[in-house]
Amino acid sequence: MVVASFAMVSQAMAADLKVGYVQVDKILQEAPQTAESGKKLEKEFSPRSQDLDRMQKQIKDLETSLDKDSLTLSENDRRNKERDVSNLKIEFQRKQRELREDVNLRKNEELGALQDRINKAVTEVAKTEGYDLVIYGGVAFASPKIDLTSKVLQSLGKK
Structure with a gap:
C-alpha cells in the first residue's frame, strides 16, 4: 500500500514537472555575441599578427639574400648574417x-x-516560461518539443 501510494505521488509530481533542454554547441555557434567576440579579438591582435607577418617576410628576404650573396661574402660576413637570421x-x-x-x-x-x-x-x-528543470549540456536524446535553444538565442539577440 505504501509503495502504491508512493508510485501515485511520484507520477503526479512527474506530470507537473516541466523540463526543457538547451543545445550548448548551437548557442555558441549562433549567438550574436560569438561573432562580436571574434571581431573584437581579431581587432585586438591584428597589429601583433601583422608584425609577425612582416618579420616572417624579413626572415625570408634575409635568407634569400644570404643564399644569393654567399659566394661573394667573406666567411666572417656570412657567419654574421647567418647568426642574424638565426636570432x-x-x-x-x-x-x-x-x-x-x-x-x-x-x-x-x-x-x-x-x-x-x-x-x-x-x-x-x-x-519566464515556468520550467522546473532545464538541461544544459550533454544529452543523448531530447525531443524537439522541449528544446529551448531558439528561445535562448532570441533572448541573447535582444542584449
Whole structure:
C-alpha cells in the first residue's frame, strides 16, 4: 500500500514537472555575441599578427639574400648574417608563441563572459516560461518539443 501510494505521488509530481533542454554547441555557434567576440579579438591582435607577418617576410628576404650573396661574402660576413637570421628566427618564434598564448587566454576570457550571458539567458527563459528543470549540456536524446535553444538565442539577440 505504501509503495502504491508512493508510485501515485511520484507520477503526479512527474506530470507537473516541466523540463526543457538547451543545445550548448548551437548557442555558441549562433549567438550574436560569438561573432562580436571574434571581431573584437581579431581587432585586438591584428597589429601583433601583422608584425609577425612582416618579420616572417624579413626572415625570408634575409635568407634569400644570404643564399644569393654567399659566394661573394667573406666567411666572417656570412657567419654574421647567418647568426642574424638565426636570432631573428628565434625572436619570431618567441613572439609567435607569446601571441598564441595571449590569444588563447583572451579567447577563454571571452568564452567565460559569453557562458555567463548564456546562463543568464537560460535562467531568464526558464523562469519566464515556468520550467522546473532545464538541461544544459550533454544529452543523448531530447525531443524537439522541449528544446529551448531558439528561445535562448532570441533572448541573447535582444542584449
